[in-house]
Amino acid sequence: DAGVIQSPRHEVTEMGQEVTLRCKPISGHNSLFWYRQTMMRGLELLIYFNNNVPIDDSGMPEDRFSAKMPNASFSTLKIQPSEPRDSAVYFCASGPQDRDNEQFFGPGTRLTVL
């Protein structure tokens, strides 16, 4: 199993640009989570999906952030326009139906907004 795949692994962009982060969950998993990790705020849940449907997006910081899951094998997190304070590591995680809410994390995307 390839595990959760995230792309790109590193992204450097300038303030005001649109950023799209991508995630491919583990096949067969029905839950998908987007997290943001910073030194100051730790690990924050941004949004999670179950069976491709957004369940809770209360962690999305602003309207500049949006997430989609068009099918069971792909999700995106978009920031438009990006700001320097969005610089962080963004993790995608997926989880199977029958594993007691266990989550499998991807390697993360390190985003730097200049």
Next chain:
Amino acid sequence: AQSVTQLGSHVSVSEGALVLLRCNYSSSVPPYLFWYVQYPNQGLQLLLKYTSAATLVKGINGFEAEFKKSETSFHLTKPSAHMSDAAEYFCAVSNTGGFKTIFGAGTRLFVKA
């Protein structure tokens, strides 16, 4: 509402010494409890989980944790630290009725030679 408190943002032990990382949780329903480990520049990996079966849970790499309902604790231990245990450790709580998992702030473990 659920919450997790990890006592100590940094813990330092000598190689071969006992590792004890503390975690207290708050939950209004029977919880699922987890410990995850994060090595530098990697995502989190599951170490172990409690799901209302045995209160003493054994995980990978010699780690174990004990669920104590009366103390609302789920401390992580390892009898003998190894240099490769140096990482950040996250305690987390979830519940049977949903998918959302709340993570603690993390404890960074340093292992001295």
